[in-house]
Amino acid sequence: MNDLHANLQGYLDGELPSASVERFHEHLVTCNDCQVEMRDLLFLDLAAARAVDWKAERPVWASLVAALQLALLAVVRRWRMPAAFLGVTAAAATLVLTLQMRELWMVHAPTRCCEDRLSSQPYKHFVAVRGADESLGDPPFLALAWLGWRGQKAMIADAYLLRGQAPAAEHWLKQAGTSADAQATRAALDLRQGRPEDAATHAYEALRIEGAHPAALWNRALALRALQLPLAAANAFDDVAALNEPGWAGEAREAAAKLRDESQRRQKLYRDGEQRCQSAMRGEQPYPLDLLGRSGRLARVCFYDVLRSAGTAEAIASLEATAADLDARMGGGAALAGAVAAAKAGINERRQQLSQAYAQAIQGDPTADRWAELMREAREAGQADIELGAMYFLPAWRLELPRYQELAAATGDPWFATLAQERAADVDRHQGQPMKALERLRPYQERCQSGNRVEDRCLTVQRSIAFSYALLHQTLEAKKVARLALDLARAEGDLTAEFNILEELGQVARVRREVGLAQSYLTEVLARAPGSCAAAEFARSELAIAHQRHLDFKEARRQVDLLRSCDQPPSLKRMFAIADLQRQPDLRGDDDEALLQRGAEAIRANPASNGNLALVTHILGRARLEHDRTEGERLLYQAIAEANQIAGTDSAPDKVQLYSYTSLILDAGRREDYQRALELFAAERRWEEAPKCSLWLTADDERLLVLAVPPDGQVQGRYDGARTQPADAQGQGLVPPELLQAVRSCPAIQVIARPPLEGLSGLLPPELAWSHVLHHGEQPPIGKGPRVVVASPSFPVKLGLPELSAPPRSPGALRLEGPDATPARVLQEARTASLLELHVHGLVDPEVADASFLVLSPEAASGNFALTARDVRKEELAGHPLVLLAACDSGDTVADLKEGYGLAEAFVEAGAHAVLAVNARVTDPESEKFFGPLLATIQSGTSPAIALRAAREKWHREHGSSWADQVVLFE
Secondary structure (H helix, E strand, O other): HHHHOOOOOHHHHOOOOHHHHHHHHHHHOOOOOHHHHHHHHHHHHHHHHHHOOOOOOOOOHHHHHHHHHHHHHHHHHHHHOOOHHHHHHHHHHHHHHHOOOHHOOOOOOOOOOOOOOOOOOOOOOOHHHHHHOOOOOOOOOHHHHHHHHOOHHHHHHHHHHHHHEEEHHHHHHOOOOOOOOHHHHHHHHHHOOOOOHHHHHHHHHHHHHOOOHHHHHHHHHHHHHHOOOOOHHHHHHHHHHHHOOOOOOHHHHHHHHHHHHHHHHHHHHHHHHHHHHHHHHHOOOOOOHHHHHHHHHHHHHHHHHHHHHHHHHHHHOOOHHHHHHHHHHOOOOOOHHHHHHHHHHHHOOOOOHHHHHHHHHOOOOOHHHHHHHHHHHHHHHHHHHHHHHHHHOOHHHHHHHHHHHHHHHHHOOHHHHHHHHHHHHHHHHHHHOOHHHHHHHHHHHHHHHOOOOOHHOOHHHHHHHHHHHHHHOHHHHHHHHHHHHHHHHHHOOHHHHHHHHHHHHHHHHHHHEEEEEEHHHHHHHHHHOOOOOHHHHHHHHHHHHHHHHOOOHHHHHHHHHHHHHHHOOOHHHHHHHHHHHHHHHHOOOHHHHHHHHHHHHHHHOOOHHHHHHHHHHHHHHHOOOOHHHHHHHHHHHHHHHHHHOOOOOOOOHHHHHHHHHHHHHHHHHOOHHHHHHHHHHHHHOOOOOOOEEEEEEEEOOOOOEEEOOOOOOOOOOEEEEOOOOOOOHHHOOOOOOOHHHHHHOOOEEEEEOOOOOOOOOOOOOOOOOOOEEOOOOOOOOOOOOEEEEEEOOOOOOOEEEEEOOOOOOOOOOOOEEEEEOOOHHHHEEEEEOOOOEEEEEEOOOOOOOOEEEEEOOOOOOOOEEEHHHHHHHOOOOOOOOEEEEEEOOOOOOOOOOOOHHHHHHHHHOOOOOEEEEEOOOOHHHHHHHHHHHHHHHHOOOOHHHHHHHHHHHHHHHHHHOOOOHHHEEEO
């Protein structure tokens, strides 16, 4: 009987074989427990369905059907009807359910209501007008109850979404888990709500689970089309068509053909403009005036190229009328006419040769050396316009910026004034100052956003600003501005600019770990340049790293292998991907070592910086470590030594040291040589010995090593080399229970976590007293100086940061607000403060060592508003203050191996007693209630870690778990 009782769920789900059904019928009429459980199941599912019935009244028939079923159950229970009668009842119920299921999926409807696809939805041709106008009723109630019995939450969401009831669909999707069907329906919901990026991400996740999921393939194609990635969308529709499903395949083929036709039309228009401009440069036809109707920027670029290619007085004179016409139509004064006059006045016998050389170069693909040579020749011949044109193509590290600015100013054309600022921003970024580049271009961005043409350079200005945001790891803002630039490029019909921006958007998505979105943009890049090995190198290397960080090593290997058809040395990024794949024995390539050596030789022959040379040594050691530990270690130590010899703003040396120690430490952990791993940890930090009552953590992709030094000093460890989730995305639960138990008796635990785990909240349970320890040494006592509160600075609105409210005033505190909260004034008061509260934004510049900064009010003289970690390190905080970084993070920094809490570390190095930081958004009353007593307790002499634990425990008792667990202590 127990076995038969266990068959109830299988019976309800229709999963029992026919012979077992008859046997279960006989059991059901005699088993009171089964009857009660069957009734309860029905009640529960009907109640659940009713809970999300978003209309005030359900249909009358639904109530009647439910009542009929309950009556039948009562009959079965009271009079124990024979199995034959029960069979008839079951057949009748099946018929009713079948009819309701047909109504659930609207089988009777001649068209589907929306273009997206639901996993449970049968094919119907989509007609936009009907879909938009049709009013749909509620899903049938009994069918919903049946789906609830079967646990088909995603199908219930489909039913509601089919009727346009998004809130109900979203409710059920929250309970539907992460199945392929659920992710595909989430993509459909995203499309309905105008979120194509989210739709692409959810469709990608569905396809990771089920590679040919029909609804996910279809919705991904729609998402790509909505993102205006036409060729990627066409390829996605091809994947749908390849399934050969009736209806869907034909509609997919039509959609793909339409997208390709439109893409070809735009490409033909762009290429035609390019060819006619090049013909004009060769003197074969007049300047194409109709370019102005498409893009003022492209029209101006073409005009200047035609002028530089005009080598004779006659050729230059022929452009006078065109220049006057363009000046009049663009409303920019007489800039182009002036350029023609200047070229005509400076003509000499060398002009013709230089003009021909410029025309050949601009239509070819010359090296930077050739542009530099042409620049020097033009300078010697006094051809300023050709010299200026050649200088544009020089990389930032070879550009003579003062000369470029001088020539640009001499033209008298605002176009060149703006362009000179863009080139100056290029130089700023190369010198490791992306914030300076951003500030340089901000005024132009503001003019663009207000509708000003900015001499038709809004597209390039926005693109440069997006690049600067990306370097600052303000990736959300980078994506936002890049999308604006992409819209401008589409409006201007500039396919080259579109292509470059798509590459940058793909890279930003990769940094943000938005793998599905990165694949969307970079797939479009590959589709637009099918024969370009340069495009393939960029896109597939980015995708390999993206999938590797997502711990999908097979896909990373596939992306690397797809580059074999390009016979070229691998880029640094591809080399990194190949090196990391050596940790997966079944994914190593036979020629990986040869490829790495070839890439190393190419970079050594033409390094962009000394840092790249050290990176090459590291990559070779990183890879070799998996095959030959002795040689791998030698190379990694060599890379560290090379990095130590490099000074300046180059960020590569910091990466080399961090990455090399990561490889060495994790390799020791893999061999369970935990003592050696700890020695390497300490050597990197320049500690003589590891303190007792300490935990040490490091992670890289699928690898995690945790070491514990308990009170007895006996090192314990745990290495995990097969993680399925990035460690920095987890936080809690990273420390194994046995290692946590080893240090649980300690009064306070020192946590030494390497990036990207440094500064992570929740590493240890809140009932333990612990802190992130940055440096080994004696903790200085807090001085007797004043309490300094920095709040509400007048930071530049153009930074796009949200306003932060100020904490309440307290007696005796020195308050720096508004224009008084400048970097110089804050540092001045911080030197003697005993308590320093910074209620300001903080940003991270991961491309430059030691360049994290606080956003304060601009200095009156210099305009500087950034208090950098580098500035703080130079100070001596004689008062050894307790520092509070409250709500300091912009909320848009991205975890990366080389990032840490530079500001917290800088304050500790400068002499701070301890630093408290919180990244959660906290209201002022809550902040004051929590931090006020905590800071007072620490100032009274209590250990910061013990005081923080007590504050958390009290907060939990009074308020429950909350943002208090995200407060991080640095000592």
